[in-house]
Amino acid sequence: MKSRNIALFIITSGLAAIMSACSTGKSEEANTGKEASAIPVVEVISPLADQPPYPLSLPGELKPFEQVDVFAKAKGFVKKLYVDRGSRVKKGQLLAVLEAPEISQQYLSVQSSERKLYENYLYSRQAYQRLKKAASKNGAVAEIELDRARAQLRSDSAAYHSAKASTGASAQLKDYLRITAPFSGTIVSRNVSVGALVGENNSTPLFTIAQQERLRLTVSIPEKHGHSVTRNTLATFTVSNRPGKTHKASLSRNSGLLDQESRSIAVEFDVDNRNQTLAGGEYAQVKLMLKRPDSTLWLPASSVVQAQSGVFILKVENGLVERIPVALGIRKKEMQEVFGDLTTEDKILKSGTEELEEGAAVQIKK
Structure with a gap:
């Protein structure tokens, strides 16, 4: 009888050990699954090298071709x-x-x-x-x-x-x-009358004469667009006194010098005004069609993160996130021009987020 009790105890203990081992295995498998699901899966895209034309709207001013x-x-x-x-x-x-x-x-x-x-x-x-x-x-x-x-x-x-x-x-x-008259034009002001004393220390001009058969359309190009202006650049513009009427002009002069105060480059377009429909001194709303001299890198606008710490994109290298600071260029619809330390071979998060820190582990969506 005693030997039967001992045998029963041994069998019971063995079954308990087997059940415990099975329970431990299932627990480890569950933990492993949880760790795998904690790594976010991200969609990536490579920067696109492109050189698309793009519009730029700026204010301009019409001036007489000559005025003195x-x-x-x-x-x-x-x-x-x-x-x-x-x-x-x-x-x-x-x-x-x-x-x-x-x-x-x-x-x-x-x-x-x-x-x-x-x-x-x-x-x-x-x-x-x-x-x-x-x-x-x-x-x-x-x-x-x-x-x-x-x-x-x-x-x-x-x-x-x-x-x-x-x-x-x-x-x-x-x-x-x-x-x-020093040149052909229109008398735009007369400042003296018969009998007036003029000359030497008198600083009042007798007349002001302006050549308005041809006008200069002057536009200040922001620094980041300066190199996109070429000799073939055309301008279309409108003025407030002729709403709905569009005028055209071709580039004639480019100063090529960056103004230190406004950080812009002055350019001029010659405007044919023989019909006298435009007036010198008018302000114009100018639209230019520009193009970068070389290809630049483009990403979806959703890839760019603009945070208090700066503007950056998220690059994936060996399964880890790296924040790459970028400067923004022009934007065309959903695409954004970016400048920074990146190439067309890099893998960039399609949807950037500030929540992913530098060095965070991610999985690339297959």
């Missing part, structure tokens, strides 16, 4: 005005005449002096030529007489040419009393 204030070079009184605001003028056209008696008197004086000195020069030249001819005969004229005549001729010649230069300067000053 016309001042009097000589001091005098306005004697006559031939144009007024709005007058169309041609280059060299007479705009006004000034009156300055002292200038006219000075011109007459130097002109009279020039004539007198010219007569002296002619007399000295004739006298020298006669003596020179006579000196060709031995002993007819003393050498000292010929030298004296030659010196007198040189003196009178110098005096005459000096007077001639003075007459020219005085004539130029007298010509300053005639105010002419």
Whole structure:
């Protein structure tokens, strides 16, 4: 009887051990499954190298192709005005005449002096030529007489040419009393009346003239778009006084210099305005179609994380997350241009999130 109880105890203990072992195995398998499910599964995408055209809207300003204030070079009184605001003028056209008696008197004086000195020069030249001819005969004229005549001729010649230069300067000053148009255009302002004293210390211009048959459309291109502007860049623009009407212009000038204050580059487009439908001074809403000079990298906008710590994308390397700081370029629909330490071979999370820390383990979705 005792031996039967011992055998029963052994069998019972064995069954308990087997059941315990089975229970332990199932528990370990469950833990392993939980650990595997804790690693997030992510979808990745590689950056796309592309060079797409893109639109850029900017404000611009229309300016006359040429504009200048016309001042009097000589001091005098306005004697006559031939144009007024709005007058169309041609280059060299007479705009006004000034009156300055002292200038006219000075011109007459130097002109009279020039004539007198010219007569002296002619007399000295004739006298020298006669003596020179006579000196060709031995002993007819003393050498000292010929030298004296030659010196007198040189003196009178110098005096005459000096007077001639003075007459020219005085004539130029007298010509300053005639105010002419420096180029063809429109008188946009007249600031004086007949009888007004102008010139020298008077800083008020007589007229302002502008060339509006052709206009300059000036636009400031932000720094990050500066290299996208080429000689073939075209502009379409609208102005507020002609809603719905679109105008076109081609690039004519690019300063190529980055303004240190605005961080922009000034460019100009020439606008044909022979029909005078546009006015200088108007503001315009300009649309440019630009293109990067080289291919750049693009990602879905959802890949970019903008956090307080900065802007970055999440790169997966050997199953671990790496945060790559990036700078943003242009955005086209759902795609974002990015600049940073990445290539077209990298694996980037398609949907970036701030919750994934640097070094976090992830599984790439198959």
